Amino acid sequence: MVNLFAVLAAVLLSHPLLQFFSVFTELSTAVQPILIISLLCLYGLYPLLNKLDYRVSVSLILLLEVSITYLVFTLVSPYFSPDLIPDIPRACLLTVILTAIVVYYFNLQQRAYSPAIAEARLQALQARIRPHFLFNSINAVLSLIRSQPKRAEAALEDMADLFRVLMADNRDLVPLAQEIALSRQYLALEKLRLEDRLKVDWQIEHMPPDAMIPPLILQPLLENAVYHGIEPLPDGGEITIHITCKHKEVHMRISNPFRADKDHHSGNKMAIKNIKERLLLHFDLEASLKTEIAEQHYTVHIRVPHQ
Numbered sequence: 001m002v003n004l005f006a007v008l009a010a011v012l013l014s015h016p017l018l019q020f021f022s023v024f025t026e027l028s029t030a031v032q033p034i035l036i037i038s039l040l041c042l043y044g045l046y047p048l049l050n051k052l053d054y055r056v057s058v059s060l061i062l063l064l065e066v067s068i069t070y071l072v073f074t075l076v077s078p079y080f081s082p083d084l085i086p087d088i089p090r091a092c093l094l095t096v097i098l099t100a101i102v103v104y105y106f107n108l109q110q111r112a113y114s115p116a117i118a119e120a121r122l123q124a125l126q127a128r129i130r131p132h133f134l135f136n137s138i139n140a141v142l143s144l145i146r147s148q149p150k151r152a153e154a155a156l157e158d159m160a161d162l163f164r165v166l167m168a169d170n171r172d173l174v175p176l177a178q179e180i181a182l183s184r185q186y187l188a189l190e191k192l193r194l195e196d197r198l199k200v201d202w203q204i205e206h207m208p209p210d211a212m213i214p215p216l217i218l219q220p221l222l223e224n225a226v227y228h229g230i231e232p233l234p235d236g237g238e239i240t241i242h243i244t245c246k247h248k249e250v251h252m253r254i255s256n257p258f259r260a261d262k263d264h265h266s267g268n269k270m271a272i273k274n275i276k277e278r279l280l281l282h283f284d285l286e287a288s289l290k291t292e293i294a295e296q297h298y299t300v301h302i303r304v305p306h307q
Helices: 003-015 015-052 055-080 088-128 131-143 149-166 176-197 217-228 267-288
Strands: 198-203 237-246 249-258 288-294 296-305
Touching: 003 015, 003 088, 015 055, 055 088, 131 149, 131 176, 149 176, 176 198, 176 217, 176 237, 217 237, 217 249, 217 267, 217 296, 267 288, 267 296
Parallel strands: 198 237
Antiparallel strands: 237 249, 249 296, 288 296
């Protein structure tokens, strides 16, 4: 936005228009330092601003931007673009206007996404509590009641824990270790039904257990892996869960067998879409979700900041 305003200003100040590039370059010698210093200061002040009331933090941001503009135009610009030093009060006023536009844009974006939190949560619940999972799990438990009552009891406890989490308010972040425990319970239930056809390889020795992630990120992906990757194969297959931390980012990869000729694989995009939306709501562009198909394996790669 700032550079767009600089372009418009350069167009207005260029006489003739052929001087646009030289005028824009001179304007940039004043604009870019303001941008860079602003980014550094706001990054450093983020923990403080995040604790303050919204109106107070916005006021501090406006004051900070005006101060940076004043200092740049009085201390820096005279050495680089002395011919383009504007009236300082007018430059500060333009800074306030542009800062207000940017703040309003982010506020508008936040308010636009706020209703989507509840909607995304409901969509996620609908995508995860599938009838086939519920009925198959109940049937698997019923088959064990007479022959293996203790195992059936443990399975019912896992089901209760799983559905308690599924029905809870899923807007707050949870530790990664909690999500792993829930995923293990889910896979244990599926193991009752699929037995030796389902194999799981946990590669989580280097994961940060206290990393905070949105709840129900892994479980629906594992459900997809079971439903679309293991069930269609007569001999079953193996699901690989690899979680590690690199450069202050948590990387989670779930891989399962993939058969392109199986119709069973169609329709597995709803959970992916819901998870992408929730990652955006929680982390904005700091998180990502990518899928790839290689060597007859379908892999989902989730990247989130380590916090």
